[in-house]
Amino acid sequence: MNTGPGAEAASGPGVPDAAGRNGRGMSYRFDVGILTRNIPRFLEGLLMTLEISAMAVLLAMALGVVVALLRLSHRRVLSGMAACYIEILRNTPLLTQLYLVFFALPFLGLSLSPLASGVVALSLHHAAYFAEVYRAGIESISRRQHEAGKALGFKWWGIMRLIILPQAVVRVLPPGINQLILLVKDSSLIGAIGIVELTLTGRILITSTAASYEVFFAIGLIYLALVTVLSALAKLLERRLSYEF
Amino acid sequence: MHIILTATPYLLQATVLTIYLSVLCFAAGLVLGTGLGLLSAVAPKAIRAAIMAYVFVIRGVPLLVQLFIVFFALPFWGLEVPPFTSAAIALSLYTGAFASEIVRGAIGSVARGQTDAAKALGYTRFGTLRYIILPQAFRYMLPPLVSLAATVVKATSIASLISLTELTLAAKEVLQRTVAPFQIWGLSMLIYFILCYSLSILGKRLERQAAVLH
Numbered sequence: 110m111n112t113g114p115g116a117e118a119a120s121g122p123g124v125p126d127a128a129g130r131n132g133r134g135m136s137y138r139f140d141v142g143i144l145t146r147n148i149p150r151f152l153e154g155l156l157m158t159l160e161i162s163a164m165a166v167l168l169a170m171a172l173g174v175v176v177a178l179l180r181l182s183h184r185r186v187l188s189g190m191a192a193c194y195i196e197i198l199r200n201t202p203l204l205t206q207l208y209l210v211f212f213a214l215p216f217l218g219l220s221l222s223p224l225a226s227g228v229v230a231l232s233l234h235h236a237a238y239f240a241e242v243y244r245a246g247i248e249s250i251s252r253r254q255h256e257a258g259k260a261l262g263f264k265w266w267g268i269m270r271l272i273i274l275p276q277a278v279v280r281v282l283p284p285g286i287n288q289l290i291l292l293v294k295d296s297s298l299i300g301a302i303g304i305v306e307l308t309l310t311g312r313i314l315i316t317s318t319a320a321s322y323e324v325f326f327a328i329g330l331i332y333l334a335l336v337t338v339l340s341a342l343a344k345l346l347e348r349r350l351s352y353e354f
Numbered sequence: 355m356h357i358i359l360t361a362t363p364y365l366l367q368a369t370v371l372t373i374y375l376s377v378l379c380f381a382a383g384l385v386l387g388t389g390l391g392l393l394s395a396v397a398p399k400a401i402r403a404a405i406m407a408y409v410f411v412i413r414g415v416p417l418l419v420q421l422f423i424v425f426f427a428l429p430f431w432g433l434e435v436p437p438f439t440s441a442a443i444a445l446s447l448y449t450g451a452f453a454s455e456i457v458r459g460a461i462g463s464v465a466r467g468q469t470d471a472a473k474a475l476g477y478t479r480f481g482t483l484r485y486i487i488l489p490q491a492f493r494y495m496l497p498p499l500v501s502l503a504a505t506v507v508k509a510t511s512i513a514s515l516i517s518l519t520e521l522t523l524a525a526k527e528v529l530q531r532t533v534a535p536f537q538i539w540g541l542s543m544l545i546y547f548i549l550c551y552s553l554s555i556l557g558k559r560l561e562r563q564a565a566v567l568h
Contacts, residue, residue, distance in 0.1 A: 200504065200550035201543040202511035204522055209543070213535035297416035301515055308418055315426055322430035325423045333414040 143320040144327050154310030155331060161228055161306060162293045168232035169292065170285075173239025178269075180244055191240070198237035204298055206230050211302045227299035235292045242288055246281035247273055279350050286343035290336050297332075307331060357534040358541055365538075368524030369545050375441060375520060376507045376549075382446035383506070384499070387453020394454065395461045395487075396479060405454065412451035418512050420444045425516045441513035445506060452502055460495035461487055493564040500557035504550040511546070521545060 144151075179191035198206065207230040214221060221229060250273050258268035300309030311328040315321040394405045412420070425440040435443065464487050472482040514523035525542040529535055 196551060197547060200554060201546045202508040204511045205539060205543050209539040213539055216535055294416040297418045321426035325419060325427050329415045329419050329423060332416055332419060336414040
Protein backbone atom coordinates (compact mmCIF):
# COMPACT_ATOMS: atom_id res chain seq x y z
CA MET A 110 0.00 0.00 0.00
CA ASN A 111 2.62 2.53 -1.03
CA THR A 112 1.48 5.71 -2.65
CA GLY A 113 4.41 6.23 -4.94
CA PRO A 114 4.37 8.76 -7.75
CA GLY A 115 2.66 6.20 -9.97
CA ALA A 116 -0.31 5.87 -7.65
CA GLU A 117 -0.70 9.61 -7.44
CA ALA A 118 -0.72 10.04 -11.19
CA ALA A 119 -3.63 7.63 -11.42
CA SER A 120 -5.83 9.63 -9.08
CA GLY A 121 -8.01 12.03 -10.96
CA PRO A 122 -11.07 13.85 -9.62
CA GLY A 123 -13.46 11.39 -8.06
CA VAL A 124 -10.98 8.52 -8.20
CA PRO A 125 -9.56 7.62 -4.79
CA ASP A 126 -5.87 6.69 -4.87
CA ALA A 127 -4.36 3.67 -3.12
CA ALA A 128 -4.66 5.31 0.29
CA GLY A 129 -8.26 6.37 -0.26
CA ARG A 130 -7.49 9.98 -1.04
CA ASN A 131 -9.77 11.63 -3.49
CA GLY A 132 -7.99 14.22 -5.60
CA ARG A 133 -10.36 16.85 -6.94
CA GLY A 134 -7.91 19.46 -8.14
CA MET A 135 -7.25 22.73 -6.39
CA SER A 136 -9.87 24.95 -7.90
CA TYR A 137 -12.53 24.37 -5.25
CA ARG A 138 -13.50 26.91 -2.67
CA PHE A 139 -14.45 26.11 0.90
CA ASP A 140 -17.84 24.45 0.47
CA VAL A 141 -19.97 25.08 3.55
CA GLY A 142 -22.91 23.26 1.95
CA ILE A 143 -21.18 19.91 2.33
CA LEU A 144 -20.93 20.53 6.06
CA THR A 145 -24.47 21.78 6.62
CA ARG A 146 -25.94 18.92 4.58
CA ASN A 147 -24.13 16.42 6.77
CA ILE A 148 -24.81 17.91 10.19
CA PRO A 149 -26.79 14.83 11.32
CA ARG A 150 -23.83 12.57 10.49
CA PHE A 151 -21.40 14.79 12.39
CA LEU A 152 -23.76 14.74 15.35
CA GLU A 153 -24.03 10.96 15.21
CA GLY A 154 -20.25 10.68 15.16
CA LEU A 155 -19.92 13.14 18.03
CA LEU A 156 -22.50 11.22 20.03
CA MET A 157 -20.57 7.99 19.51
CA THR A 158 -17.34 9.71 20.58
CA LEU A 159 -19.05 11.00 23.72
CA GLU A 160 -20.60 7.60 24.45
CA ILE A 161 -17.30 5.73 24.12
CA SER A 162 -15.44 8.35 26.13
CA ALA A 163 -18.01 8.37 28.92
CA MET A 164 -18.00 4.58 29.28
CA ALA A 165 -14.21 4.37 29.03
CA VAL A 166 -13.64 7.19 31.51
CA LEU A 167 -15.83 5.60 34.16
CA LEU A 168 -14.15 2.22 33.73
CA ALA A 169 -10.65 3.71 33.61
CA MET A 170 -11.21 5.79 36.73
CA ALA A 171 -12.54 2.81 38.67
CA LEU A 172 -9.83 0.43 37.50
CA GLY A 173 -7.27 3.15 38.14
CA VAL A 174 -8.25 3.25 41.83
CA VAL A 175 -7.67 -0.49 42.15
CA VAL A 176 -4.31 -0.33 40.37
CA ALA A 177 -3.18 2.68 42.43
CA LEU A 178 -4.10 1.01 45.73
CA LEU A 179 -2.29 -2.18 44.66
CA ARG A 180 0.71 -0.07 43.61
CA LEU A 181 0.80 1.52 47.07
CA SER A 182 0.34 -1.80 48.84
CA HIS A 183 3.09 -2.95 51.19
CA ARG A 184 3.00 -6.43 49.70
CA ARG A 185 5.81 -6.62 47.18
CA VAL A 186 3.98 -8.99 44.84
CA LEU A 187 0.89 -6.79 44.57
CA SER A 188 2.76 -3.53 44.08
CA GLY A 189 5.11 -5.23 41.61
CA MET A 190 2.20 -6.51 39.56
CA ALA A 191 0.59 -3.08 39.55
CA ALA A 192 3.88 -1.49 38.51
CA CYS A 193 4.21 -3.96 35.62
CA TYR A 194 0.69 -3.16 34.49
CA ILE A 195 1.35 0.57 34.60
CA GLU A 196 4.69 0.42 32.79
CA ILE A 197 3.53 -1.94 30.05
CA LEU A 198 0.35 -0.02 29.31
CA ARG A 199 2.11 3.33 29.37
CA ASN A 200 5.07 2.32 27.25
CA THR A 201 3.24 0.75 24.32
CA PRO A 202 0.99 2.56 21.84
CA LEU A 203 -2.75 2.54 22.46
CA LEU A 204 -3.28 1.44 18.86
CA THR A 205 -1.37 -1.83 19.38
CA GLN A 206 -3.27 -2.45 22.61
CA LEU A 207 -6.51 -1.88 20.73
CA TYR A 208 -5.50 -4.36 18.03
CA LEU A 209 -4.47 -6.88 20.66
CA VAL A 210 -7.87 -6.68 22.34
CA PHE A 211 -9.79 -6.71 19.07
CA PHE A 212 -7.82 -9.24 17.02
CA ALA A 213 -6.19 -11.49 19.60
CA LEU A 214 -8.70 -11.93 22.40
CA PRO A 215 -11.15 -13.86 20.15
CA PHE A 216 -8.49 -16.60 20.02
CA LEU A 217 -8.90 -16.99 23.77
CA GLY A 218 -12.61 -17.46 23.16
CA LEU A 219 -13.25 -13.90 24.34
CA SER A 220 -14.95 -12.34 21.36
CA LEU A 221 -15.85 -8.74 22.10
CA SER A 222 -17.85 -6.53 19.77
CA PRO A 223 -15.86 -3.70 18.16
CA LEU A 224 -17.52 -1.22 20.50
CA ALA A 225 -16.69 -3.27 23.59
CA SER A 226 -13.12 -3.83 22.37
CA GLY A 227 -12.69 -0.10 21.88
CA VAL A 228 -14.03 0.76 25.31
CA VAL A 229 -11.96 -1.98 26.98
CA ALA A 230 -8.72 -0.95 25.26
CA LEU A 231 -9.27 2.74 26.04
CA SER A 232 -10.11 1.93 29.67
CA LEU A 233 -7.15 -0.39 30.22
CA HIS A 234 -4.76 2.13 28.67
CA HIS A 235 -6.01 5.13 30.60
CA ALA A 236 -6.44 3.22 33.86
CA ALA A 237 -2.63 3.04 33.97
CA TYR A 238 -2.43 6.81 33.69
CA PHE A 239 -5.25 7.38 36.18
CA ALA A 240 -3.47 5.06 38.61
CA GLU A 241 -0.37 7.23 38.42
CA VAL A 242 -2.45 10.38 38.86
CA TYR A 243 -4.09 8.90 41.98
CA ARG A 244 -0.77 7.67 43.34
CA ALA A 245 0.80 11.10 42.98
CA GLY A 246 -2.24 12.60 44.72
CA ILE A 247 -2.14 10.12 47.59
CA GLU A 248 1.61 10.45 48.02
CA SER A 249 1.30 14.24 48.10
CA ILE A 250 -0.61 13.95 51.38
CA SER A 251 1.87 14.18 54.19
CA ARG A 252 3.14 10.90 55.61
CA ARG A 253 2.38 12.24 59.09
CA GLN A 254 -1.34 12.09 58.45
CA HIS A 255 -0.87 8.39 58.01
CA GLU A 256 1.02 8.12 61.29
CA ALA A 257 -1.52 10.29 63.08
CA GLY A 258 -4.30 8.04 61.82
CA LYS A 259 -2.43 5.00 63.05
CA ALA A 260 -1.86 6.59 66.44
CA LEU A 261 -5.60 7.22 66.69
CA GLY A 262 -6.23 3.53 66.08
CA PHE A 263 -7.43 3.63 62.47
CA LYS A 264 -6.83 0.61 60.29
CA TRP A 265 -5.14 0.98 56.87
CA TRP A 266 -8.40 1.11 54.96
CA GLY A 267 -9.89 3.51 57.49
CA ILE A 268 -6.93 5.86 57.14
CA MET A 269 -7.28 5.72 53.37
CA ARG A 270 -11.03 6.22 53.27
CA LEU A 271 -11.46 8.79 56.01
CA ILE A 272 -8.20 10.72 56.02
CA ILE A 273 -6.08 10.38 52.89
CA LEU A 274 -8.55 9.96 50.03
CA PRO A 275 -10.84 12.94 50.85
CA GLN A 276 -7.79 15.21 50.71
CA ALA A 277 -6.26 13.48 47.71
CA VAL A 278 -9.43 13.88 45.64
CA VAL A 279 -9.02 17.65 45.48
CA ARG A 280 -5.40 17.40 44.40
CA VAL A 281 -6.16 14.69 41.87
CA LEU A 282 -8.89 16.65 40.16
CA PRO A 283 -6.83 18.91 37.84
CA PRO A 284 -4.56 16.16 36.46
CA GLY A 285 -7.53 13.79 36.41
CA ILE A 286 -9.55 16.11 34.18
CA ASN A 287 -6.49 16.53 32.01
CA GLN A 288 -6.41 12.76 31.63
CA LEU A 289 -10.11 12.77 30.76
CA ILE A 290 -9.41 15.22 27.94
CA LEU A 291 -6.57 13.02 26.65
CA LEU A 292 -8.95 10.07 26.69
CA VAL A 293 -11.54 11.93 24.63
CA LYS A 294 -8.86 12.74 22.06
CA ASP A 295 -7.59 9.14 22.11
CA SER A 296 -11.08 7.90 21.35
CA SER A 297 -10.38 9.03 17.77
CA LEU A 298 -8.25 5.88 17.38
CA ILE A 299 -11.22 3.59 17.94
CA GLY A 300 -12.25 4.32 14.37
CA ALA A 301 -9.40 2.00 13.38
CA ILE A 302 -11.52 -1.03 14.30
CA GLY A 303 -14.61 0.25 12.56
CA ILE A 304 -16.51 2.17 15.22
CA VAL A 305 -17.99 5.15 13.43
CA GLU A 306 -17.07 7.85 15.88
CA LEU A 307 -16.30 11.43 14.91
CA THR A 308 -12.97 10.83 13.17
CA LEU A 309 -14.10 7.80 11.17
CA THR A 310 -17.25 9.74 10.23
CA GLY A 311 -14.94 12.22 8.56
CA ARG A 312 -12.96 9.47 6.90
CA ILE A 313 -16.17 8.01 5.47
CA LEU A 314 -17.56 11.39 4.42
CA ILE A 315 -14.51 12.29 2.36
CA THR A 316 -14.70 9.10 0.34
CA SER A 317 -18.23 10.03 -0.75
CA THR A 318 -17.88 13.79 -1.05
CA ALA A 319 -14.17 14.43 -1.71
CA ALA A 320 -14.49 17.46 0.56
CA SER A 321 -11.48 16.48 2.65
CA TYR A 322 -10.53 20.03 3.57
CA GLU A 323 -13.96 21.09 4.81
CA VAL A 324 -14.73 17.85 6.61
CA PHE A 325 -11.52 17.61 8.64
CA PHE A 326 -11.56 21.32 9.31
CA ALA A 327 -15.03 20.90 10.83
CA ILE A 328 -14.03 17.80 12.77
CA GLY A 329 -10.96 19.53 14.15
CA LEU A 330 -13.21 22.39 15.28
CA ILE A 331 -15.67 20.03 16.97
CA TYR A 332 -12.89 18.35 18.97
CA LEU A 333 -11.45 21.73 19.85
CA ALA A 334 -14.84 22.92 21.10
CA LEU A 335 -15.34 19.71 23.06
CA VAL A 336 -11.94 19.97 24.74
CA THR A 337 -12.46 23.67 25.50
CA VAL A 338 -15.82 23.02 27.12
CA LEU A 339 -14.35 20.18 29.18
CA SER A 340 -11.45 22.26 30.44
CA ALA A 341 -13.78 25.15 31.25
CA LEU A 342 -15.95 22.76 33.28
CA ALA A 343 -12.82 21.48 34.97
CA LYS A 344 -11.82 24.98 36.03
CA LEU A 345 -15.30 25.59 37.41
CA LEU A 346 -15.25 22.36 39.37
CA GLU A 347 -11.78 23.07 40.69
CA ARG A 348 -12.86 26.46 41.99
CA ARG A 349 -15.95 24.95 43.63
CA LEU A 350 -13.98 22.30 45.42
CA SER A 351 -11.16 24.56 46.52
CA TYR A 352 -13.74 26.76 48.28
CA GLU A 353 -14.96 23.83 50.30
CA PHE A 354 -11.57 23.08 51.80
CA MET B 355 7.60 -19.84 17.99
CA HIS B 356 8.29 -20.54 14.33
CA ILE B 357 6.06 -17.65 13.37
CA ILE B 358 7.94 -15.27 15.64
CA LEU B 359 11.25 -16.28 14.09
CA THR B 360 10.05 -15.69 10.54
CA ALA B 361 8.24 -12.45 11.38
CA THR B 362 11.04 -10.88 13.43
CA PRO B 363 13.22 -9.67 10.53
CA TYR B 364 10.24 -8.04 8.85
CA LEU B 365 9.11 -6.36 12.07
CA LEU B 366 12.63 -5.17 12.86
CA GLN B 367 12.88 -3.70 9.39
CA ALA B 368 9.67 -1.78 10.08
CA THR B 369 11.07 -0.77 13.48
CA VAL B 370 13.89 1.00 11.67
CA LEU B 371 11.27 3.15 9.94
CA THR B 372 9.53 3.77 13.27
CA ILE B 373 12.80 4.88 14.84
CA TYR B 374 13.74 6.98 11.81
CA LEU B 375 10.37 8.75 11.84
CA SER B 376 10.55 9.26 15.62
CA VAL B 377 14.06 10.72 15.53
CA LEU B 378 13.23 12.96 12.59
CA CYS B 379 10.04 14.30 14.15
CA PHE B 380 11.54 14.69 17.59
CA ALA B 381 14.50 16.63 16.18
CA ALA B 382 12.25 18.85 14.07
CA GLY B 383 9.83 19.31 16.95
CA LEU B 384 12.69 20.16 19.29
CA VAL B 385 14.01 22.87 16.97
CA LEU B 386 10.51 24.27 16.44
CA GLY B 387 9.62 24.01 20.12
CA THR B 388 12.83 25.61 21.34
CA GLY B 389 12.38 28.47 18.89
CA LEU B 390 8.77 29.06 19.88
CA GLY B 391 9.50 28.56 23.58
CA LEU B 392 12.27 31.17 23.51
CA LEU B 393 10.11 33.50 21.44
CA SER B 394 7.30 33.29 23.96
CA ALA B 395 9.79 34.32 26.64
CA VAL B 396 10.96 37.46 24.86
CA ALA B 397 8.65 38.31 21.96
CA PRO B 398 5.96 41.04 21.96
CA LYS B 399 2.43 40.18 22.96
CA ALA B 400 1.03 39.63 19.44
CA ILE B 401 3.59 36.93 18.63
CA ARG B 402 3.09 35.30 22.00
CA ALA B 403 -0.64 35.19 21.37
CA ALA B 404 -0.04 33.55 17.99
CA ILE B 405 2.17 30.88 19.60
CA MET B 406 -0.44 30.29 22.29
CA ALA B 407 -3.10 29.84 19.62
CA TYR B 408 -0.91 27.31 17.81
CA VAL B 409 -0.33 25.33 21.00
CA PHE B 410 -4.03 25.52 21.87
CA VAL B 411 -5.07 24.07 18.52
CA ILE B 412 -2.45 21.32 18.49
CA ARG B 413 -3.30 20.27 22.04
CA GLY B 414 -7.04 20.46 21.49
CA VAL B 415 -7.29 18.34 18.36
CA PRO B 416 -6.48 14.60 18.30
CA LEU B 417 -3.19 13.83 16.56
CA LEU B 418 -5.01 11.47 14.21
CA VAL B 419 -7.23 14.31 12.98
CA GLN B 420 -4.16 16.50 12.47
CA LEU B 421 -2.58 13.70 10.49
CA PHE B 422 -5.69 13.32 8.37
CA ILE B 423 -5.74 17.06 7.75
CA VAL B 424 -2.18 16.93 6.44
CA PHE B 425 -2.73 13.73 4.47
CA PHE B 426 -6.22 14.21 3.08
CA ALA B 427 -6.69 17.96 3.12
CA LEU B 428 -3.39 19.37 1.85
CA PRO B 429 -4.09 17.89 -1.60
CA PHE B 430 -6.87 20.49 -1.63
CA TRP B 431 -4.19 23.10 -2.23
CA GLY B 432 -2.57 20.93 -4.82
CA LEU B 433 -0.01 19.55 -2.33
CA GLU B 434 -0.11 15.79 -2.74
CA VAL B 435 1.94 14.57 0.24
CA PRO B 436 3.08 10.94 0.49
CA PRO B 437 2.32 9.09 3.77
CA PHE B 438 5.81 9.39 5.22
CA THR B 439 6.01 13.13 4.63
CA SER B 440 2.48 13.61 5.96
CA ALA B 441 3.31 11.74 9.14
CA ALA B 442 6.58 13.65 9.51
CA ILE B 443 4.86 17.02 9.10
CA ALA B 444 1.96 16.25 11.45
CA LEU B 445 4.14 14.68 14.15
CA SER B 446 6.75 17.45 14.00
CA LEU B 447 4.11 20.15 14.40
CA TYR B 448 2.61 18.14 17.27
CA THR B 449 5.95 17.61 19.00
CA GLY B 450 6.87 21.25 18.44
CA ALA B 451 3.82 22.48 20.32
CA PHE B 452 4.51 20.27 23.35
CA ALA B 453 8.24 21.04 23.30
CA SER B 454 7.52 24.78 23.23
CA GLU B 455 5.36 24.40 26.33
CA ILE B 456 8.15 22.51 28.09
CA VAL B 457 10.75 25.14 27.16
CA ARG B 458 8.43 27.98 28.17
CA GLY B 459 7.61 26.27 31.46
CA ALA B 460 11.27 25.62 32.23
CA ILE B 461 12.19 29.24 31.57
CA GLY B 462 9.29 30.32 33.77
CA SER B 463 10.40 28.06 36.60
CA VAL B 464 13.75 29.81 37.01
CA ALA B 465 13.33 32.14 39.95
CA ARG B 466 12.27 35.68 39.09
CA GLY B 467 15.03 37.09 41.32
CA GLN B 468 17.62 35.80 38.87
CA THR B 469 16.31 38.09 36.13
CA ASP B 470 16.32 41.04 38.51
CA ALA B 471 19.86 40.25 39.64
CA ALA B 472 21.04 40.00 36.03
CA LYS B 473 19.41 43.33 35.27
CA ALA B 474 21.12 44.89 38.25
CA LEU B 475 24.43 43.56 36.95
CA GLY B 476 23.82 45.25 33.61
CA TYR B 477 22.99 42.21 31.46
CA THR B 478 20.92 42.87 28.37
CA ARG B 479 17.65 40.99 27.91
CA PHE B 480 19.31 38.56 25.52
CA GLY B 481 22.37 38.23 27.76
CA THR B 482 20.16 37.40 30.74
CA LEU B 483 18.44 34.66 28.79
CA ARG B 484 21.64 33.30 27.29
CA TYR B 485 23.91 33.29 30.34
CA ILE B 486 21.61 33.27 33.37
CA ILE B 487 18.22 31.75 32.60
CA LEU B 488 18.84 29.09 29.95
CA PRO B 489 21.68 27.22 31.70
CA GLN B 490 19.40 26.83 34.71
CA ALA B 491 16.24 26.16 32.72
CA PHE B 492 18.00 23.43 30.74
CA ARG B 493 17.95 20.91 33.54
CA TYR B 494 14.26 21.53 34.18
CA MET B 495 13.37 20.83 30.57
CA LEU B 496 15.47 17.72 30.04
CA PRO B 497 13.30 15.14 31.88
CA PRO B 498 9.97 16.19 30.29
CA LEU B 499 11.64 16.37 26.87
CA VAL B 500 12.83 12.78 27.23
CA SER B 501 9.33 11.64 28.13
CA LEU B 502 8.05 13.61 25.12
CA ALA B 503 10.43 11.53 23.01
CA ALA B 504 8.74 8.36 24.29
CA THR B 505 5.36 9.89 23.43
CA VAL B 506 6.60 10.53 19.89
CA VAL B 507 7.72 6.90 19.48
CA LYS B 508 4.27 5.72 20.53
CA ALA B 509 2.54 8.33 18.38
CA THR B 510 4.29 7.11 15.21
CA SER B 511 2.01 4.06 15.42
CA ILE B 512 -0.92 6.10 14.10
CA ALA B 513 0.96 6.65 10.84
CA SER B 514 -0.17 3.08 10.13
CA LEU B 515 -3.64 4.53 9.57
CA ILE B 516 -2.42 6.42 6.50
CA SER B 517 -0.77 3.27 5.15
CA LEU B 518 2.81 3.92 6.21
CA THR B 519 4.39 0.54 6.85
CA GLU B 520 5.97 1.23 10.20
CA LEU B 521 5.95 -1.28 13.06
CA THR B 522 2.20 -1.34 13.73
CA LEU B 523 1.13 -1.72 10.11
CA ALA B 524 3.90 -4.26 9.52
CA ALA B 525 2.49 -6.35 12.38
CA LYS B 526 -0.98 -6.02 10.91
CA GLU B 527 0.31 -7.13 7.52
CA VAL B 528 2.04 -10.17 8.96
CA LEU B 529 -1.25 -11.11 10.57
CA GLN B 530 -3.00 -11.09 7.22
CA ARG B 531 -0.76 -13.98 6.22
CA THR B 532 -0.45 -15.90 9.47
CA VAL B 533 -2.74 -16.56 12.38
CA ALA B 534 -0.76 -15.84 15.50
CA PRO B 535 -2.15 -12.61 16.87
CA PHE B 536 -0.74 -12.98 20.37
CA GLN B 537 2.78 -13.67 19.21
CA ILE B 538 2.81 -10.88 16.64
CA TRP B 539 1.15 -8.18 18.76
CA GLY B 540 3.20 -9.32 21.73
CA LEU B 541 6.41 -9.01 19.76
CA SER B 542 5.58 -5.60 18.33
CA MET B 543 4.50 -4.32 21.74
CA LEU B 544 7.74 -5.66 23.18
CA ILE B 545 9.70 -3.65 20.62
CA TYR B 546 7.74 -0.49 21.44
CA PHE B 547 8.19 -1.21 25.14
CA ILE B 548 11.96 -1.56 24.84
CA LEU B 549 12.18 1.74 22.95
CA CYS B 550 9.88 3.69 25.27
CA TYR B 551 10.87 2.16 28.58
CA SER B 552 14.55 2.86 28.04
CA LEU B 553 13.62 6.48 27.36
CA SER B 554 11.49 6.60 30.48
CA ILE B 555 14.33 5.20 32.60
CA LEU B 556 16.63 7.84 31.14
CA GLY B 557 14.02 10.48 31.96
CA LYS B 558 13.73 9.31 35.57
CA ARG B 559 17.51 9.37 35.98
CA LEU B 560 17.73 12.91 34.60
CA GLU B 561 14.90 13.95 36.90
CA ARG B 562 16.77 12.64 39.91
CA GLN B 563 19.91 14.46 38.82
CA ALA B 564 17.96 17.68 38.34
CA ALA B 565 16.48 17.28 41.82
CA VAL B 566 19.95 16.81 43.32
CA LEU B 567 21.37 19.83 41.52
CA HIS B 568 18.50 21.98 42.62
